Amino acid sequence: MPHLQLVGITKRYGGVTALDDVDFACELGSVHAVLGENGAGKSTLIKTMAGVVRPDAGQILLDGKPVSFATPAQANAAGIVCIFQELSLLPDLSVADNISIAAPPRRFGLIDRHAQRRRAEELLARIRCEDVNPLSRIRDLSLSRRQMVEIAKALGQDPSVLILDEATSALTAADVDNVFDILRLLRDDGIAILTISHRMHEIEAVADRCSVFRNGRHIDSFDQGARSADEIVRMMIGRDIEAHFPAKRERVDTGTALEARGFGWAGRLHDIDLRIGKGEILGLGGLDGQGQKELLLGLFGVLKNTVGEVTVDGEVVRLDSPVAAKGDALGIALIPEDRKTEGLMLPMSIADNLTIASLARLSNGPFIDGAALERAVADGIARMHIKVGSPDDPVATLSGGNQQKVVIAKWLMTEPRIILLNDPTRGIDVGTKQEIYALLRTLAEAGTAILYYSTDYEELIGCCDRVLVMYDGRVIRELTGDDIDEHEIIASSLNADAIADAIADAVADADTTAHGPAATAGDGPARRAGT
Amino acid sequence: MRLKEEDRPILYSSLFIVVILAVGTAYTMSTQGRATLLAPAYLLQQLQVGAFLGIVAAGMMLVILLGHIDLSVPWTIASAAMMATAVGGAWAIPVGLGVGLLVGLVNGFGVAYLRIPSMIFTLGTNAVLRGIMVAHTGGFAPQTKATPLMQYLAVAKVGGIPVALLVWAAVSVAVVVFLNRTATGKHVFAIGNTETSAYLSGIPTRRVIVTAFCLCGMLAGLSGTLLAGYSTKAYQGMGDAYLLPAIAAVVIGGTHILGGRGRYLGTLIGVTLIVLLNSVLSIMQMPEAGRQVIYGSVIILMLLVYGRGGRVMQ
């Protein structure tokens, strides 16, 4: 009998059916992957299992017995523990506090801090993170370490079902491998593991069974390997895909849009030289956290005290602030990392979000031209094929993919000459991704220069004319034409020679840095060597 | 027709004004046999006094929309009044406005450039202003009188309508146009909503914040200048009674205390509600103790009715 079973589960949010009569089962001692586009219902599925939402219909069975959870804490008590995409850690509290946040060891009614610390040390050792001091505040740890603490915390709740929602998204390659090892160990120990991931390669590495969801329905479950990647994608989208990426044209060099020489910042970026031609899509690759995000922010004027020279259209410029970057003189746009907190004002309307960067352009003197505003909103929606009810609805009501389209439409309205993109398709459904690839190619052909940071090698290979691989804040390799393939990207990312040297140095010097673990990433079969 | 969420506060506060008028009229009918409260002359006079609060509340709303707050309003009012009367002549009113502008610049600088939480920074500027004024005036009310123009604006009537009310109306029109029809106004909402997104959208956030504080300061200065005209002179602590009612009026009017949402019409109604409430309590000769209790209870009641603040998890 399956350990955890969902029978006829239905969940509606207003007019949208998130889960439609879903039957689902997962067994103890197996790693079960859940696949599907955004809006397919994966998130709602695990939220139902984890007690975050209550289903409108249907039953949850644990070992054949019906259960219902009013709160996540009840689900935890029943042995179902979930690690969500949004980390559940409290930044100002210590690692030890966070790991034992819900039911800490007590003494005389108060929290027993020594016992709590010992517990943290044990759990951190179990996931091979002995270098984390339990007294450290979460805020002072790197994103990857925080995710590992999150996993330690989940283990501490002694789960029989462990659910991971994109839990590897923030991890370094070495930590990803650690996590996979642990998952295998847990599976062998008899725990049921459910993992949601957009990364086929990781799923191939660790999953035993796969389930595909589409539009709130459970489409199929099968053993890993029983279906090809193509079949799976078809099940997820429900239609055939011809080519993933629009064809690249042979580029004619029409001049340089942006050039950076010796660009550096605060010990995180060193001596970067790059050149984006007009109409070129330049990719940024490499392991996650090697400075790509900082480079984009730096070119947009967010970073202070940068060194080096940046020229736009041949003129040396000072990138003081996003206001300056956006200005007519420079015409730079940035699609930021997190659309919810950096790209949109969620409670404001779609129309407001679309036009917020272009209000000066849409004004006559000090006053906004209402007719021009309406036209711009209609244009933006049409151009990006954004599915909206009414432009006055809050942008929070849109799906993730449509929200990202609003962010992009907002920036296209400023008529940029240079577009910087920070992993724009992360967490977006396949259909919207396609539209974004096609859009970028169209923009490039019209002469816009594009700098495209992606954590997905397929995208770098499929979209970009050239790829720069970054490591430790430097550009270490430039790939053009046929050189752009997985092997070259991964090899460059790992920077094998330099690592060998660094290890030798590190052995001599007692102080190890956070980049050390990258050495073990070479074994991983993952095509994405980062995030 | 379903009521939009942002219209509910306006509807409810309007209803409550009706309730207040009804209760007050019932009281006057039973004690005086007349509907004093509903007499146009009386209402106009109350609104005339309310204009001073209304102008302050207009400025406060701009700052609250940003997600900030201006606690330096009490002594901005007093300083503007004192400097205006001290300077006298044709420069009185410009000086009053100038004081407000200067305070706004300082506040804006501290909040936008030094990133000090507005709650505590404006607390500090309030204390400094008090210190400067006490030192300047020797602790007594200044003996200088308000200029004729100041008195005119505060007290005179044009065609039966108090000029102060006209000033309030002009301020209101300006604020509405600013918020709805200018880029900076929209930027205010954006920053109050999600400052990071506003910044990354290329909005000059620091400039907008300084602008809002300057406007708030100037409006407080204007109000102080008019108040001096009304009382014919300035006096210590004349602005203290305006801070909390201004904040209350803005919030009762439906502006979210954390910023990003609100309509000016709501603030107008909120001010009217508070002014009428005070009038009724005066007519009833309610002692201060009762006034405080009623005042606080009304605010809570209104907010409960609006259903503010959702649960953390949807």
Added chain:
Amino acid sequence: MSHAKRGFAADLRIRLAQNTALLTVIAVFVLFYGFYNANHPRGFTTAVYIQNANEVFALAMVAMAQTLPVLLGGLDLSVGAIMTLVNCLASLVLNGSPVQIALGVLLCMATGAACGLVNGCVVVYGRIQPIIATLATGAVFLGLALFLRPSPGGDVDGDLSWAATNDLFEIAATYGFADDGEAAWFQPIANVPVPLVLLVVVALFVWLPFARSVTGRTVYAIGSGEGAAYMSGLPIDRARLAAFTLGGFFAGLGGLYLALQTSSGNADIPQAGAYTLNSIAAVVIGGTSLLGGVGSAIGSIFGALVLRTISFNFRIFEIDPLLQPLFEGVVLLAAVSLGAIRVLRVKNTLDLFR
């Protein structure tokens, strides 16, 4: 960012780094107070300590009261009002037989807590933002205080008042133990001012246990990340209610002491406002972040001490009283602007927006 290794040195380093604000405010206080005593004509004597401790206690209590809502990420604008209400109540009930006085004290404590509970209920069940909720409840509490004491006055037991505002020696002498204060074993602590003892008792036996309890930690958790706290199954509502109730309790203790100190009750509205605003200043100076999740009531106590010591210094240097408000304002602004140093050090503007 690299994390520390394990071990005693690493632990110490982390603890120091996490407590810089507290250590700073303690250092500043020691500096200012030392300076004051060095320049005081009768400096470093018990009489001075006693007088200082008396003047500090109420503000320290109100600062502790303000710490709790600030840790939640909000603010309590009614702490001065609660203090005033309990002050007026105390002036009515702190007289009569010892039993009556004891009951009166308990009644005052309960009233403070009850006011806090009201605040908590309005915030939790009414779902109204704390700053505006407490603005309103503050008005109500002040109104009630005016009902109790339309004009200043009242009757507070003389013995209790004397004992509470002097040193331990006087308590012993007034109530006749330790040989009326002359016993040899009593001498080392005989000159400790009573308010100081009360302060330490409250901090040690009320605040610290609370901070170490699950409810107390939940308060920090809410300020740090309410969504995450909810997902972890923490008792959010209970913690909010407890925080406001405890805040009201502390504010009530301040009002109680004020009655003992002045032997009267005074529904002084401007004074209530001044205490409230000073409590916010004390909390900030003491290192608690207005954004919530970081800080401690101990820091707030030292913040209050720093504020009061500044005015003590003004007194002995006989600065023109007309200039005092200006100095106080400038010092407050400067103290608070120290936080701006963070801005100068920030290299990624996004860090400013948290």
